[in-house]
Amino acid sequence: MLDQIVFYFFATLAVISAVLVVTRRNVVQSAIFLITALLATAGIFLQLHAEFLFIVQVILYAGGIMVLFVFVIMLINMDVSLHQVQFNRQWWLGLLLALVLGAQLKVAIAMGRAGLPLGEPAPATALEPSTQLVGRVLFSEYMLPFEIASILLLVAMIGAVVMAKKKV
Amino acid sequence: MNGLIEFVKPILVPLICAVVIVAVLPLVAGYIVLMERKVMADMQARLGPMRVGPHGLLQPIADAVKLLLKEDIIPDEADKGIFWIAPLISVTAGMLAMSALAIGPWFQIADLNVGLLFVVGIGALGIFGIVLGGWSSNSHYSLLGALRSAAQLVSYETAAGMAIVGALLLAGTLSTREIIEAQGDYGVWFVFAAPVGFFIYVVASIAETNRAPFDLPEAESELVAGYMTEYSGFRWALYFLAEYTNMVVVASIATTLFLGGWLRPFAGTRAFDFLDFIPSLLMLGVAGYCFYRVPKQPVKIQQTVLAAVGVLLILVAGILAAPLVAPAGSMVASAKAGLHGAFWFLLKVGLYLYLFMWLRFTFPRYRFDQLMRLGWQFLIPLSIVNVMGIGLALVLHRQLGWSHWTAFPLTTVLTLAVAGVLASAGEKKEKEHAIMGEEA
Numbered sequence: 001m002l003d004q005i006v007f008y009f010f011a012t013l014a015v016i017s018a019v020l021v022v023t024r025r026n027v028v029q030s031a032i033f034l035i036t037a038l039l040a041t042a043g044i045f046l047q048l049h050a051e052f053l054f055i056v057q058v059i060l061y062a063g064g065i066m067v068l069f070v071f072v073i074m075l076i077n078m079d080v081s082l083h084q085v086q087f088n089r090q091w092w093l094g095l096l097l098a099l100v101l102g103a104q105l106k107v108a109i110a111m112g113r114a115g116l117p118l119g120e121p122a123p124a125t126a127l128e129p130s131t132q133l134v135g136r137v138l139f140s141e142y143m144l145p146f147e148i149a150s151i152l153l154l155v156a157m158i159g160a161v162v163m164a165k166k167k168v
Numbered sequence: 169m170n171g172l173i174e175f176v177k178p179i180l181v182p183l184i185c186a187v188v189i190v191a192v193l194p195l196v197a198g199y200i201v202l203m204e205r206k207v208m209a210d211m212q213a214r215l216g217p218m219r220v221g222p223h224g225l226l227q228p229i230a231d232a233v234k235l236l237l238k239e240d241i242i243p244d245e246a247d248k249g250i251f252w253i254a255p256l257i258s259v260t261a262g263m264l265a266m267s268a269l270a271i272g273p274w275f276q277i278a279d280l281n282v283g284l285l286f287v288v289g290i291g292a293l294g295i296f297g298i299v300l301g302g303w304s305s306n307s308h309y310s311l312l313g314a315l316r317s318a319a320q321l322v323s324y325e326t327a328a329g330m331a332i333v334g335a336l337l338l339a340g341t342l343s344t345r346e347i348i349e350a351q352g353d354y355g356v357w358f359v360f361a362a363p364v365g366f367f368i369y370v371v372a373s374i375a376e377t378n379r380a381p382f383d384l385p386e387a388e389s390e391l392v393a394g395y396m397t398e399y400s401g402f403r404w405a406l407y408f409l410a411e412y413t414n415m416v417v418v419a420s421i422a423t424t425l426f427l428g429g430w431l432r433p434f435a436g437t438r439a440f441d442f443l444d445f446i447p448s449l450l451m452l453g454v455a456g457y458c459f460y461r462v463p464k465q466p467v468k469i470q471q472t473v474l475a476a477v478g479v480l481l482i483l484v485a486g487i488l489a490a491p492l493v494a495p496a497g498s499m500v501a502s503a504k505a506g507l508h509g510a511f512w513f514l515l516k517v518g519l520y521l522y523l524f525m526w527l528r529f530t531f532p533r534y535r536f537d538q539l540m541r542l543g544w545q546f547l548i549p550l551s552i553v554n555v556m557g558i559g560l561a562l563v564l565h566r567q568l569g570w571s572h573w574t575a576f577p578l579t580t581v582l583t584l585a586v587a588g589v590l591a592s593a594g595e596k597k598e599k600e601h602a603i604m605g606e607e608a
Contacts, residue, residue, distance in 0.1 A: 028250065028303060035296065055282045059289035064322070067295055071318045074303045074311060131282055131342055 006047050014040035027073050031066065038062045052131045182277045189266050189277070197412035198228030200521060207525045222465050222474035232405070240401035243306060250304035255399070255406035258297025262413030265291035269420045270344045272430045272509030283344040284421070288332065291417050294410060295321045298378075298385065301407070302395035313394025316536065317385035320375055323543040328372035330551030334365035334558045335425040348429030354572075355436050357428035361561075361576050364554045364583045366426045368547055370523070373418035375543065377411065379524055381531035382539055419520040420513075427516045430509030444492055444504075447511045451485035545594055550587050557583040 017036040024030045042057040109116075138146050202217065202224060209216030217224030242251055268283040270276040280286050295318060302314020335358045336342065339350040351357050359366045375382040386394030396407045423429055434440035458478035465471045488511060491504035534542070557579035564575040 026247075028247070028300070032250070032300070051280065051282045055285045055289050059285065059292070063289055063292040063295075063325075067299070067318055067322055070296070070299050070303075071315065071322075074299070074315065 003047060007044065010040045010043035010047065013037075014044070027076065028070070031070050031073055034069070035062055035066050038066065050130055052134050185275055185277045186267065188275075190263060193263060193266070193413055193416070194232075194409055195228070196416065197409050198232060200412050200415070201231070201408070202228050203521070204525050204528075207522065208529055211526075211529045222461070222470040222477075225473065225477065235402055235405040238401040240403060241398075243398050245306045246398065247304040247306070250300050251398075252403075254297045254301030254304060255403045255410065256297070257300065258294045258410035259406050259413065261290055261292075261294035261297065262410050262417055265417045266413070266420070268344060269417075269424065270348065270429065271420070271513050272506050272511075273345075274506030275510060276345065279343055279345050282342050284332065284336070284342050284347065284425070287344070287417065287421055288329065291414060292321070292325060292376075294414060297407075297410060298395050301399065305395075305398035307398050309391045309393075309397045310395050313385045313387075313391050313397070317378060317395060320378070320382065320384065320539065320543075323540060324372045324375040324547070327368055327543060327547040327551045328376060330548070330555055331365045331368040331372060332421075332425060334362050334551070334555050337555065337558050337562060338362065339425075344424050344429075347424055348431060351428045352431055352435055356572070357426060357431070359426040359428075361572075362426070362554065362558055363580060364550065364587065365558070366422070368551050368554065369422055369426065371542075371547060373422065374524060374527065375539070377414045377418055377524075379411075379415070380528040381533050383533065384536055384539060387533060415521060415524060416517065419517045419524075422520055423513060423516040427520070429516075430513040432508065432512055444508065445489070447508060448485040448489040448492075451481050451488065455479075455481035455485065541594065541598070545597075546587075546590050549590055550583070553586045554583050 014037050017033040017040065020033040021030045021037060024033065038057060038061045042054045042062070045051075045054040045057060205227075206216045206224070217227040220227045220230045242248060265287045267277040268280045268286045270279070298317045299314045302310040302312075302317070305311075336347075338354070338358050338361055339347040341347060341350065354361070378385050384394075385391075386396065388394075391397070396404055399407060428435070432440075432443055434443065455478045458474050458481065462471050462474050462478070465474055488507055491501050491507060494500035560582075561575040561579040564570040564578075565572060
């Protein structure tokens with residue numbers, strides 16, 4: 001019961017703030033609602049006992065990436081964007097298309113449900129500490145993809161530095 | 169009845185702890201400000217606040233009342249909603265971060281599986297309060313302060329995070345409670361196993377809390393008051409509360425990770441059990457000093473207040489001593505862990521804060537390019553080397569069977585050698601920059 005209340009609270013918060021992100025005219029307000037949406041998603045992770053995912057979401061997305069977003073947004077001259085029209089007059093067409101797409105997805109999932117085994121939900125009490133599990137799996141089964149991803153990130157980082165620097 | 173207690177207890181105890189933290193932190197922050205002013209006065213051969221209460225002991229309360237009654241000004245062109253909510257974000261983040269910290273074995277709101285990451289991550293969210301407050305004030309000084317703050321935090325959080333990783337390797341867990349227990353099992357605090365990591369964390373935590381010598385976001389000689397230039401009255405006080413809460417948080421992290429948390433010095437050695445009497449003796453000593461100063465107070469009411477403080481301290485000393493003299497196995501004797509744990513934890517936090525103040529009053533402020541160079545070209549490489557050094561020491565100790573006493577000093581010396589190379593390279597570069605600047 002409590003679980004459901006918490007879930008619906010965070011889910012509603014996430015959806016409402018996600019809608020506000022795209023409808024707000026002021027970019028900084030959009031950024032704030034994006035932070036709220038990210039934190040609400042983190043809350044859902046926590047409610048699912050995925051503590052590590054929760055804190056990584058907070059540290060990386062809310063704490064790291066969004067700080068950079070806000071940092072850049074503050075330097076933008078907002079007078080222009082505040083007076084621009086954000087939507088054209090065809091929003092009803094967009095709404096219609098969105099509804100059709102949603103209905104299609106609903107039908108597709110309903111028809112193919114038999115082919116989508118959802119698996120048994122794990123018993124709520126038998127959860128091991130997730131941080132250790134994530135670490136163990138990452139450094140044993142998924143060692144190669146993990147290392148490839150880190151090399152990719154390193155290359156991207158060096159590339160960014162080289163491009164930003166005037167002379168090397 | 170018993171069933172009800174069993175049902176309520178897991179909710180009630182954390183709730184009481186949370187209420188205590190929210191209620192006590194503003195008062196503690198006020199007294200840290202008083203401590204800071206007194207330490208500053210002492211280092212500059214002055215007396216500091218002396219008028220409100222004996223030796224200025226009631227100054228924080230007077231300040232709080234003053235701030236509550238002050239006019240609250242919101243600039244016309246400010247983004248009102250964000251301006252209003254920004255200080256709240258900072259304070260909330262700081263207080264939320266306290267919830268996973270263990271102040272003594274008894275006092276903890278939640279022992280999270282990701283405890284330390286939670287403290288670090290949630291504490292870092294306070295930056296949004298500073299950045300948004302600076303932006304929404306619609307003032308150039310505020311915006312510059314906010315930008316500096318964001319750049320500084322992003323740079324130094326990496327170094328602090330890597331320093332923490334080093335200590336976490338030693339502990340092998342993220343739970344604050346288990347980290348402290350791991351130090352008890354080791355028999356040595358992690359500051360002695362990883363001194364370089366502790367040094368990096370001290371520097372990075374000063375930069376993260378925007379304190380001198382890294383207080384560029386509020387550099388008053390350049391930016392008036394930085395991000396809080398346009399703030400006044402109680403909202404300004406909230407920013408101050410957030411800053412001091414963050415100081416307590418980083419001091420608690422350092423205490424937990426490096427200084428053995430609630431452990432007494434030499435906690436595992438029977439021969440040093442006499443150290444258990446230090447808490448009471450310290451309180452008695454301060455009480456004695458209070459009584460010694462009573463006749464020298466100029467006003468009657470100040471004499472009374474100071475005497476009352478002395479009596480209170482004797483009472484605290486008695487409470488701290490009671491578990492030591494009570495017969496073993498009784499309920500009073502078992503209270504020793506909680507009471508003494510809290511005492512040692514808070515003492516270490518206090519000493520760490522004193523270190524902050526000491527550094528503030530001895531170092532001149534850094535220039536912004538110096539700050540960035542120190543962060544990116546010295547601390548971050550050094551913290552990476554530090555993690556590798558600790559990893560090497562652990563391999564030598566666990567896989568090859570070296571003893572603690574050879575493995576850790578060896579890797580520390582190696583790390584220090586790298587630090588020397590980095591420092592001399594940085595100096596060389598700075599000289600080149602200076603020459604280039606002259607030519608230009």
